[in-house]
Amino acid sequence: MAEKRERSKFSIFGPGMIITASFIGPGTVTTMxxxxxxxGYSLLWAVIFSIIATIALQEMVARLxxxxxxxxxxxxxxxxxxxxxxxxxxxxxxVAVAVGCAAYISGDLLGTSLGAAYLLDIPENxxxxxxxxxxxxxxxxxxxxxxxxxxxILVLIMGVIFITTVIIIQPDFGAVLKGAFIPSxxxxxxxxxxxxxxxxxxxxxxxxHATSVHERFNGVKDLKLVRLDTxxxxxxxxxxxxxxxxxxxxxxxxxxxxxxxxxxxxxxPILGDLAPLFMSIGLFSAGLSSAIASPMGAAAxxxxxxxxxxxxxSKKYRxxxxxxxxxxxxxxxxxxxxxxxxLIAQALNGIILPLIAVLIxxxxxxxxxxxxxxxxxxxNIIGLFVVITVSFLGIYSLIDAVQSFMS
Numbered sequence: 001m002a003e004k005r006e007r008s009k010f011s012i013f014g015p016g017m018i019i020t021a022s023f024i025g026p027g028t029v030t031t032m033x034x035x036x037x038x039x040g041y042s043l044l045w046a047v048i049f050s051i052i053a054t055i056a057l058q059e060m061v062a063r064l065x066x067x068x069x070x071x072x073x074x075x076x077x078x079x080x081x082x083x084x085x086x087x088x089x090x091x092x093x094x095v096a097v098a099v100g101c102a103a104y105i106s107g108d109l110l111g112t113s114l115g116a117a118y119l120l121d122i123p124e125n126x127x128x129x130x131x132x133x134x135x136x137x138x139x140x141x142x143x144x145x146x147x148x149x150x151x152x153i154l155v156l157i158m159g160v161i162f163i164t165t166v167i168i169i170q171p172d173f174g175a176v177l178k179g180a181f182i183p184s185x186x187x188x189x190x191x192x193x194x195x196x197x198x199x200x201x202x203x204x205x206x207x208x209h210a211t212s213v214h215e216r217f218n219g220v221k222d223l224k225l226v227r228l229d230t231x232x233x234x235x236x237x238x239x240x241x242x243x244x245x246x247x248x249x250x251x252x253x254x255x256x257x258x259x260x261x262x263x264x265x266x267x268x269p270i271l272g273d274l275a276p277l278f279m280s281i282g283l284f285s286a287g288l289s290s291a292i293a294s295p296m297g298a299a300a301x302x303x304x305x306x307x308x309x310x311x312x313x314s315k316k317y318r319x320x321x322x323x324x325x326x327x328x329x330x331x332x333x334x335x336x337x338x339x340x341x342x343l344i345a346q347a348l349n350g351i352i353l354p355l356i357a358v359l360i361x362x363x364x365x366x367x368x369x370x371x372x373x374x375x376x377x378x379x380n381i382i383g384l385f386v387v388i389t390v391s392f393l394g395i396y397s398l399i400d401a402v403q404s405f406m407s
Contacts, residue, residue, distance in 0.1 A: 014148045015212035015226070016233025018293070019058055019205050021151035024158060024237055025290025026111025027104075028199040029283060032241050035192050036248025041171070041179030042186055044242055046193045050200035051238030053386045055231060057201065057357065058209050060364050060375070060383065062226045065210040066219055067373045072210040072356075073304030075363050089359075094305040096352040097204045098320075101298035105328030108294050112287025113332075115280035128332035132325055135292050139299075139321035142313040144215040147292065154289040159236055161282040162243040168271070171250040179249075180242075191400075194393055200241065201390050203352050204297025206360065211300040215311050220373065295324035351398055354391035361387045 035043045061072055068075055073090065080086035106128075113127035120127075138146060185193065209230075217226055268275045299320040302308070308316045361383050364375045375383060 013152065013229050013233060014216045015062065015209055016058075016229040016231075017152040017155050018148060018212055018296075019054075019209055019230075020233045020237035020240075021155050021289035022205050022208065022293030022297070023054070023200050023202050023290075024155070024240055024286050025108055025199075025293070026114070026283070026287045027107070027290075028241060029111075029244060029286045031192070031195045031199050032244040033248045035196055036245040036250075037252045038192060039186050039189050040249040041176050041246060042184050043189060043193060043196060044176065044179035044245060045181065045183040046196045047200075047238060047242050047245060048180055049389075050197040051234060051241070053197070053390060054200050054205075054237075055234050056379075056382050056386045057206065057360060057390075058234060059227060059230050060360050060379075061206045061209050062213050062230055063223060063373055064360070064363055064370070065213045066217065066223055066226060067370050069214075069219065070210075071214070071300070071304030072207050072360070073301065074307055075210075075369070076359050077305070077307075078369065079359070079363055079366065089355075090305050093352060093356060094302055096349070097207065097301040098298045098324075100349050100352075101204055101294045101301075102324050102327050105291065105294045105324055106331035108287060108291035109328045109332040110287075112284060112291050114287065115282070115284030118276060118280050118283075125333055129329045131288065131291065132329035132332065135288075135295070136322060136325045136329075138292065139295060139325065140318055142318055144212070144312045147296070147312065148212075148216070151289055151292065154285045155233070155236065155240075157285045158240050158282055158289075161278055161285075162240050162247065165247050165278070166243045166250075169247060169250050171246050176246060194396055196245075197390075198393055198397060200237075201353065201393070202297075203349060203356050204301055205293075206356055207301040207304055208293065208296055211304060211311060223373070291328070294328070295321040298324045349394070349397060351394065353394035353397075354387075357387045357390050357394075 032047070035046075064075055065071060068078075070078070073094070076093065077086055077090050080089060109128040109132050110124050112131050113124040116122070116127050117124045138150065213226055271278055299312075299317045302320050303311075303314065303317050308314055310317065312318070361375075364370060364383065365380065367374050
């Protein structure tokens with residue numbers, strides 16, 4: 001306990017960096033690249049909104065964890081008196097998040113390997129399982145400090161690469177500011193806007209954050225440090241996401257792209273032979289951080305919902321982590337990413353995001369649970385707006401997934 005106090009006094013950043021590393025994955029990188037390439041800087045406001053929404057929800061979750069001394073799953077169990085309703089809500093939340101993590105892990109590993117494969121000219125499905133084994137060893141180590149350090153380093157690498165790229169290419173900063181603060185919805189951009197926000201507000205990150213603050217901090221007396229960690233780390237994630245979109249909007253505006261690696265070509269006149277290396281390292285870091293977060297999300301959610309004790313050191317936590325990684329190793333080695341499974345995961349995400357957001361909002365307004373740390377008027381206004389918006393996004397995602405599945 002003394003060691004934890006000492007760390008939190010001199011090095012506050014940890015859980016927030018894990019959340020940032022989690023949401024900046026291959027999906028976010030690709031979506032930001034496509035958003036910039038297709039619509040220039042005009043959708044930057046959506047990136048800013050997504051970061052505000054993420055900060056608001058993650059701060060609530062972290063505050064809940066510190067005040068109740070529980071994880072999110074335990075807190076959700078505690079708000080229901082009806083036994084059947086409690087079982088249905090908790091188990092549905094647990095299964096939906098776990099299935100989503102298992103469905104996306106193959107894509108995370110393949111996305112991680114894309115950067116290395118681009119440089120080494122080796123198929124992604126050969127590199128991905130090796131990366132999966134490395135992540136498995138990190139998880140089996142059962143060290144929160146190790147995971148925190150790895151995720152923080154990956155965020156810093158992404159920050160250096162993507163933000164430096166924006167400085168080098170010198171975009172039209174007047175147009176950038178206009179896109180950031182004057183919302184617009186160009187023709188054909190609605191799905192991209194939803195994707196930009198949806199890749200940032202991630203349901204399993206709520207469970208990861210609630211679990212991580214217990215590993216790093218010591219109750220409500222550290223609330224200011226937790227908030228600072230959340231604001232700065234996720235804010236940095238917003239800068240990285242915006243930098244990717246700005247770079248694509250500057251270099252390949254109006255062109256259809258599928259991957260950030262394609263940005264290396266227009267960067268060659270500026271960076272020379274370092275351009276592919278620069279972008280590949282950035283993509284590798286984004287993929288690796290997300291690939292670590294997927295099994296963490298499943299393990300944290302199941303542990304919290306079933307009240308397993310011990311955190312990342314728990315054998316049960318590590319077992320869930322290992323199962324999800326094994327799924328990723330096998331499926332990525334086969335190049336297996338079936339559309340049906342991903343659509344089911346998307347549909348579940350469309351249901352679980354509004355549900356968890358609403359439950360978080362309810363818990364943060366229960367005086368008997370939160371006491372003086374319950375939401376005030378200002379936080380409720382912000383929180384309600386965020387909850388309504390992410391609920392709309394979740395329902396839209398559900399409808400889109402069902403329509404795609406039916407077709």
